[in-house]
Amino acid sequence: MTAEYQVKGAVAVITLNNPPVNGLGFATRSAVVAAMQTALNDDAIKAIVITGAGKAFSGGADIKEFNSPMALMEPSLHTVINMVENSTKPVIAAIHTVCMGGGLELALGCNYRVAAPGAQIALPEVKLGILPGAGGTQRLPRVLGLEMALNMIVSGTPVLSEKLVQTALFDALIDGDLMQGALAFANQVADVRPLPKVRDLKIDYPNYEAFLQFSRNTVKAMAGPFPAPLKCVEAVAAAVTKKFDDGMKFERSLFIELVQTTESKALRHAFFAERIAGKVPDVPADTPTRAIVTAAVIGAGTMGGGIAMNFANAGIPVKILEMKQEALDKGLATIRKNYENTMKKGKLTPEKCEQRIGLISGTLAYEDIAPADIVVEAVFEDMGVKEAVFKKLDEVMKQGAILASNTSTLDVDKIASFTKRPQDVIGTHFFSPANVMKLLEIVRGAKTGKDVLATTLALAKKLKKTGVVSGVCDGFIGNRMIEQYSRQAGFLLEEGCLPEQVDQAVEKFGFAMGPFRMADLAGNDIGWHIRKRRYIDKPEVTYSKTADLLCEMGRFGQKTGAGWYDYKAGDRKAYPAQVVNDMIVKHSAELRVERRKISDQEIVERLVYALVNEGAYILDEGIAMRASDIDMVYLTGYGFPLFRGGPMFYADTVGLLNVSMAMEKYAKGRNGSAWKPAPLLVKLAAEGKTFNG
Numbered sequence: 235m236t237a238e239y240q241v242k243g244a245v246a247v248i249t250l251n252n253p254p255v256n257g258l259g260f261a262t263r264s265a266v267v268a269a270m271q272t273a274l275n276d277d278a279i280k281a282i283v284i285t286g287a288g289k290a291f292s293g294g295a296d297i298k299e300f301n302s303p304m305a306l307m308e309p310s311l312h313t314v315i316n317m318v319e320n321s322t323k324p325v326i327a328a329i330h331t332v333c334m335g336g337g338l339e340l341a342l343g344c345n346y347r348v349a350a351p352g353a354q355i356a357l358p359e360v361k362l363g364i365l366p367g368a369g370g371t372q373r374l375p376r377v378l379g380l381e382m383a384l385n386m387i388v389s390g391t392p393v394l395s396e397k398l399v400q401t402a403l404f405d406a407l408i409d410g411d412l413m414q415g416a417l418a419f420a421n422q423v424a425d426v427r428p429l430p431k432v433r434d435l436k437i438d439y440p441n442y443e444a445f446l447q448f449s450r451n452t453v454k455a456m457a458g459p460f461p462a463p464l465k466c467v468e469a470v471a472a473a474v475t476k477k478f479d480d481g482m483k484f485e486r487s488l489f490i491e492l493v494q495t496t497e498s499k500a501l502r503h504a505f506f507a508e509r510i511a512g513k514v515p516d517v518p519a520d521t522p523t524r525a526i527v528t529a530a531v532i533g534a535g536t537m538g539g540g541i542a543m544n545f546a547n548a549g550i551p552v553k554i555l556e557m558k559q560e561a562l563d564k565g566l567a568t569i570r571k572n573y574e575n576t577m578k579k580g581k582l583t584p585e586k587c588e589q590r591i592g593l594i595s596g597t598l599a600y601e602d603i604a605p606a607d608i609v610v611e612a613v614f615e616d617m618g619v620k621e622a623v624f625k626k627l628d629e630v631m632k633q634g635a636i637l638a639s640n641t642s643t644l645d646v647d648k649i650a651s652f653t654k655r656p657q658d659v660i661g662t663h664f665f666s667p668a669n670v671m672k673l674l675e676i677v678r679g680a681k682t683g684k685d686v687l688a689t690t691l692a693l694a695k696k697l698k699k700t701g702v703v704s705g706v707c708d709g710f711i712g713n714r715m716i717e718q719y720s721r722q723a724g725f726l727l728e729e730g731c732l733p734e735q736v737d738q739a740v741e742k743f744g745f746a747m748g749p750f751r752m753a754d755l756a757g758n759d760i761g762w763h764i765r766k767r768r769y770i771d772k773p774e775v776t777y778s779k780t781a782d783l784l785c786e787m788g789r790f791g792q793k794t795g796a797g798w799y800d801y802k803a804g805d806r807k808a809y810p811a812q813v814v815n816d817m818i819v820k821h822s823a824e825l826r827v828e829r830r831k832i833s834d835q836e837i838v839e840r841l842v843y844a845l846v847n848e849g850a851y852i853l854d855e856g857i858a859m860r861a862s863d864i865d866m867v868y869l870t871g872y873g874f875p876l877f878r879g880g881p882m883f884y885a886d887t888v889g890l891l892n893v894s895m896a897m898e899k900y901a902k903g904r905n906g907s908a909w910k911p912a913p914l915l916v917k918l919a920a921e922g923k924t925f926n927g
């Protein structure tokens with residue numbers, strides 16, 4: 235049963251029981267209606283309590299149903315809430331732990347609400363690109379007032395129940411046993427008539443027009459490409475300007491409009507993609523994990539320092555190993571500076587700042603890191619250097635320690651082979667700045683132990699990262715794909731574009747940064763180093779030489795004050811560089827290419843479809859477990875626009891046949907040999923299917 239029915243004296247208790255979070259799917263809604271009917275038909279019952287089993291009152295409507303007709307099947311959530319609101323016996327919501335979305339809307343339909351302290355109360359629909367569609371925008375302002383309700387609805391941020399106890403949302407905060415308190419409350423109000431209803435409350439806000447106009451302006455400026463926040467304002471406005479039933483109808487029409495938008499579909503896709511990414515079919519949830527109490531990092535450079543900060547932020551003491559005292563001192567000083575800057579911005583208290591710095595120490599001796607439960611190597615990206623480090627780690631680290639490499643492209647199986655314990659070796663590819671970026675690519679070697687993988691996935695959660703598992707290949711999921719994207723960006727320069735045109739087109743599409751601004755930030759020498767390796771290993775693959783010419787000019791990017799763009803000291807703004815643009819045009823002439831005007835559409839298609847095509851290879855080879863994992867990598871590590879849901883989801887929305895036809899067209903153009911359609915893409919396109927099922 236997805237809702238249980240019990241009788242406690244004269245009170246009926248309906249307990250939502252639909253793990254994990256008592257989502258209000260069709261079965262649960264039906265069970266609530268049946269239980270309500272039973273209670274209403276029983277003359278011995280004087281009051282009804284609705285609560286939730288397990289770890290939530292309710293997490294809201296079942297989001298999975300939004301893509302199916304189930305969401306519309308009767309009894310709808312409206313029907314359930316109407317039944318509760320029109321009950322002839324008082325209905326009390328007993329709220330604990332999590333009360334969100336449709337769960338809160340159900341509670342608002344009850345006559346009374348009692349709550350345990352610490353419950354998270356929210357209408358988070360906006361984060362899914364929709365708005366509360368079962369009366370939340372009409373009822374919440376009636377209990378919290380216009381301003382507070384609008385803030386909660388537009389931000390979707392949870393508020394703790396104890397902070398709302400002074401409002402009409404709650405009738406009592408119950409310390410101790412919630413059910414006992416709720417039953418006592420129910421008995422107390424059993425005979426009170428008339429039954430209070432939220433819909434009957436008035437919203438008192440004399441100057442509401444000015445407030446709503448101010449809200450529209452503010453929200454519009456913040457909403458970016460997402461339509462939902464402004465619609466939230468419009469729906470809340472209706473709570474003041476329209477009669478209750480008309481407001482409900484208006485809310486419903488906006489909900490239906492939003493639920494069908496690509497933006498909402500993309501956000502819902504990302505919600506589930508994030509959660510499923512941590513699941514590996516052959517590593518069940520009950521796989522034993524190893525304890526991670528202390529950590530070590532090799533290398534105090536930008537990456538090593540950032541990785542160490544991750545451990546400290548999670549309360550895990552970490553030792554950084556360096557070769558030279560000077561480099562260690564420099565690395566530790568940078569970490570201190572980073573924390574102090576965060577503190578100055580008011581994002582960290584002085585105590586927490588010192589506490590975190592205190593968790594990070596340095597050493598020059600391998601023996602000092604031997605007792606650590608995990609060591610993450612973040613040294614120079616060169617197999618010879620990695621070999622020396624892993625041989626040493628194998629010698630000194632305690633048995634059972636996880637030996638992780640932060641390599642961004644190298645063969646993790648080969649790295650593991652430098653040790654006598656390949657089962658303990660795994661790739662943990664952090665993204666720069668490592669203390670900020672959410673993505674952690676977890677590279678599973680052929681011999682990586684299941685417990686090591688399970689531990690690393692759990693660690694990712696503890697470090698507040700999105701862990702995505704990748705198989706071993708050159709560049710793993712993210713960098714292998716970005717290489718194809720960068721190749722196209724290079725070809726576009728040869729054919730007629732300048733860096734700013736490419737960057738602007740891609741940024742207009744929604745990327746946080748275009749390829750050339752990104753390369754300047756990451757350092758152009760990194761790509762140069764990789765290409766030099768490719769020229770030897772894979773001579774058949776073509777690259778534009780423009781980026782090499784740039785590096786030969788010593789323009790490595792922001793760190794040298796010059797890259798594809800010029801930079802001014804202390805300023806990250808990119809200024810077009812005439813000398814670079816001249817070099818690009820000259821190079822085209824040397825290649826005897828007649829430069830042409832290239833449309834923004836072509837730029838975006840060539841860059842994004844290059845990602846999609848390589849993603850399809852990666853999926854087909856089993857390097858990524860699912861298309862949504864690839865999307866997660868790009869959403870959390872490469873600035874792919876969230877409202878487009880990631881490259882694979884985006885390709886699904888464009889239609890794989892359209893993607894593959896565009897690729898065929900580009901294959902006929904200059905540098906067309908770069909377009910070798912992935913068999914999986916061709917197959918799915920022919921079958922009219924999508925990557926994401």
Ligand code: 3H9
Nearest residue numbers: 254255257293294295296297298335336358366367368509
């Ligand atoms: C809504 O209510 C619309 C109405 O206004 C109008 C309707 C007409 N549905 O996050 P976790 C699953 S829209 C389906 O890891 P936590 C989740 O996929 C809804 N599934 O746990 C995962 O599954 P699995 C408004 C859901 O403890 C598992 O629960 N509500 C839903 O860190 C655990 O999730 C929201 O937007 C759902 N509603 O956090 C709330 N919620 O185990 C969205 C969760 O298979 N949910 N799941 O991977 C959350 O914010 C968090 O999940 C929550 C728990 C805070 C509840």
